[in-house]
Amino acid sequence: FEMAQLADWITKLEPHFVHVWLVQSWNMAYNISVKFKETSPGQFPDRWRWVKAGIELLRDDGLRFNPNETLIYRELAWFFQHKIGQNLDDAATYYKQQLANDMAKVFAKKKPDLDELIHPKTADQEQRARLLRDTYKMDPEFMKEVDERYGPLEWRLPEAHAVYWAALGLKKAQENPSKINEEDLITLRRVIYQSMLLSFHRGRLVLNPFARAFEFGPNLDIIPKVNLAYEQAAREDAKNRDHILKAHRNFLADAVYFLYEYNRLADAAYWYKYLSTQYPNKPLLEGNTNSLPGNLTLDKYAVARVQGDISDSGGRDRTEGVVEGLLVNSYRSMAVGEDGPSAGFRLLAQRVWETYQSQMPTERLAVIGLRPFEEIDREIRKRMLDPQEGEPVEVRAVLRSKLGEPAEAGSQSTATNAPPEKTSNK
Numbered sequence: 001f002e003m004a005q006l007a008d009w010i011t012k013l014e015p016h017f018v019h020v021w022l023v024q025s026w027n028m029a030y031n032i033s034v035k036f037k038e039t040s041p042g043q044f045p046d047r048w049r050w051v052k053a054g055i056e057l058l059r060d061d062g063l064r065f066n067p068n069e070t071l072i073y074r075e076l077a078w079f080f081q082h083k084i085g086q087n088l089d090d091a092a093t094y095y096k097q098q099l100a101n102d103m104a105k106v107f108a109k110k111k112p113d114l115d116e117l118i119h120p121k122t123a124d125q126e127q128r129a130r131l132l133r134d135t136y137k138m139d140p141e142f143m144k145e146v147d148e149r150y151g152p153l154e155w156r157l158p159e160a161h162a163v164y165w166a167a168l169g170l171k172k173a174q175e176n177p178s179k180i181n182e183e184d185l186i187t188l189r190r191v192i193y194q195s196m197l198l199s200f201h202r203g204r205l206v207l208n209p210f211a212r213a214f215e216f217g218p219n220l221d222i223i224p225k226v227n228l229a230y231e232q233a234a235r236e237d238a239k240n241r242d243h244i245l246k247a248h249r250n251f252l253a254d255a256v257y258f259l260y261e262y263n264r265l266a267d268a269a270y271w272y273k274y275l276s277t278q279y280p281n282k283p284l285l286e287g288n289t290n291s292l293p294g295n296l297t298l299d300k301y302a303v304a305r306v307q308g309d310i311s312d313s314g315g316r317d318r319t320e321g322v323v324e325g326l327l328v329n330s331y332r333s334m335a336v337g338e339d340g341p342s343a344g345f346r347l348l349a350q351r352v353w354e355t356y357q358s359q360m361p362t363e364r365l366a367v368i369g370l371r372p373f374e375e376i377d378r379e380i381r382k383r384m385l386d387p388q389e390g391e392p393v394e395v396r397a398v399l400r401s402k403l404g405e406p407a408e409a410g411s412q413s414t415a416t417n418a419p420p421e422k423t424s425n426k
Contacts, residue, residue, distance in 0.1 A: 022075050025062070029054030029083055033091075044091035048098050055079050059137050059165075068176045070184040073169025077191045081162035085198055096158060100205075100214070103156040106132045112155040114144045138164065142171075150196055150229070152221050154203050162195040186237050193229035197251060200226050200258075206336065217338075220262060223255045223271065249279050260302040263344035272298045303355045306348055316368050319356045320376065323349045327380040334402055335395045349373075 029051045036046035058076045066072055082088075084095040106128050107113065117140040120126040132138050146160075146167050147153050153160035166188045173180050173188075203219035230248035234241050252275040259268035275284075276293030285291035285304055296304070306322060326349035333342035353373045360369050370376070384390045385399060387408055400407055 025054040025057045044094045047091045070169045077162045077166035080158040081195045084158040100156045159195040159199040166191040196226045257305045261344045263340045303351045335398045
């Protein structure tokens with residue numbers, strides 16, 4: 001069938017045939033969509049058309065006839081979490097971009113402001129509020145409730161939408177207790193904390209003005225809410241409690257490392273202490289039974305995470321490569337105005353250098369020790385600022401300005417403040 005014909009056929013079925021709604025929406029979003037190839041590199045308009053059709057069938061018609069059906073809310077949330085949010089489909093980046101484009105119309109191509117849609121004061125705000133309510137069937141007041149309870153969330157990304165629809169399903173279940181199926185409620189809560197975890201990992205849009213693109217960064221402000229969501233899930237889902245607690249421990253370990261990496265050292269120390277209190281007898285590093293929280297300082301844990309399997313037998317070249325990579329990340333973060341990550345990457349590079357040097361016998365440092373940190377840093381800076389082999393001219397111009405370096409002879413920055421046209425898969 002043509003998509004419109006198929007949707008029309010479904011809407012004529014008996015409203016209580018919930019399973020039919022679920023199966024047909026799944027077929028559209030998963031089975032039919034993947035039959036289409038990209039039309040040009042990175043472009044999948046036909047796939048996106050069918051993914052949207054599956055979402056619209058559930059959201060616009062399924063919920064219209066079955067507004068209290070928790071299974072539909074769960075499936076709708078899953079489409080955002082898995083089909084769009086995960087990277088299992090070749091077109092996943094394209095889906096994210098299209099969703100961001102749709103939300104850009106709602107939020108006027110700027111950072112989401114829910115208050116102006118709850119209480120619109122201009123004709124433009126009223127038009128965008130109607131677009132949100134009528135086309136995307138989302139209530140800005142409930143979005144704000146969700147953001148305050150589970151966020152802060154980035155409403156241009158799919159994880160926020162997954163949390164929204166799962167939370168709305170829980171709300172409808174509370175309003176209709178006779179329809180509650182406890183297993184369905186557990187799956188809705190699972191979608192929420194799993195989507196919150198994804199938001200923690202990459203739920204922040206970072207503008208890269210040089211590539212005219214958004215890149216994904218971790219949402220560190222959501223860490224306390226993710227922690228509470230895991231703890232609640234562990235209390236309410238006894239059958240899967242051990243699995244949830246293992247995932248919780250892994251989340252806390254990542255949270256500590258990300259906070260350290262982004263130079264939020266006080267927060268990193270707080271959550272490291274929390275992790276140590278909650279799981280004192282669980283090793284922090286895979287394969288290292290001696291890496292209990294009581295045996296590692298925060299600095300040593302962060303260095304061990306970034307070093308991976310590098311040790312004194314891992315080789316000078318591999319360790320120096322890690323130091324260089326962290327310094328490159330530091331300067332690139334500096335160029336796009338991410339000062340916290342810039343300082344964090346630099347600190348981590350320094351700690352890796354110091355750790356390696358401290359492991360080497362003094363008499364062997366001249367042979368297998370690393371070059372002085374300042375020398376490595378100067379080489380990376382020189383390499384990145386090189387007009388022939390370095391970063392793009394716009395990046396070099398910003399770095400030179402921030403580092404107090406003189407401008408390149410005959411150079412003229414072409415950096416732009418125009419809004420990005422795409423999201424990056426970084």
